[in-house]
Amino acid sequence: LYDDRGNFEHVGVCASFTDAKRKELVTFLAPYRENALDGHPWRGWAEAQPPADAEPHRMPGGQSRWTQGKDLSWEPVRPELVVEVAYDHMQGNRFRHTAQFRRWRDDKRPRDCTFDQLEVVPPHELAAIFATGH
Numbered sequence: 001l002y003d004d005r006g007n008f009e010h011v012g013v014c015a016s017f018t019d020a021k022r023k024e025l026v027t028f029l030a031p032y033r034e035n036a037l038d039g040h041p042w043r044g045w046a047e048a049q050p051p052a053d054a055e056p057h058r059m060p061g062g063q064s065r066w067t068q069g070k071d072l073s074w075e076p077v078r079p080e081l082v083v084e085v086a087y088d089h090m091q092g093n094r095f096r097h098t099a100q101f102r103r104w105r106d107d108k109r110p111r112d113c114t115f116d117q118l119e120v121v122p123p124h125e126l127a128a129i130f131a132t133g134h
Contacts, residue, residue: 002114003093008041009115012095014085032077040076082108090120 001011017025037043085099093115 001118002111004115006111008079009093010042011090011093012087012099014083014099014101016098016100029077032080033075034078036076036078040079042076046074046076079110082106082110082113090118 001009003009037046040046082105084102084105085095086102087095087097087099089096
């Protein structure tokens, strides 16, 4: 999603693909991998080599407590496609859990996808949920 300053932000990943669908996606996304870093907003990050003692940075392919030791090679694609996903809620500016793919959105331009369009459910106040009447 794009933030208020026009920066392309990584908000999470989507999953729920069968093995057959994953094979289809490889073919479908192949043209978008050609020259993918030319003008890509994350080009600098993709080409950077962080110092060995650098703090982890949340970006595609980055390590997290759930992915330690896994191959998380990031394959850039040109940011020309829009996908609609289902998600449970946001934590800060990221999906709290893995989002589920719903459909491709040919009717939307990537730059039109901003945080403002997200439905954000206000959190429940624990005091109200666990009120004892005292």
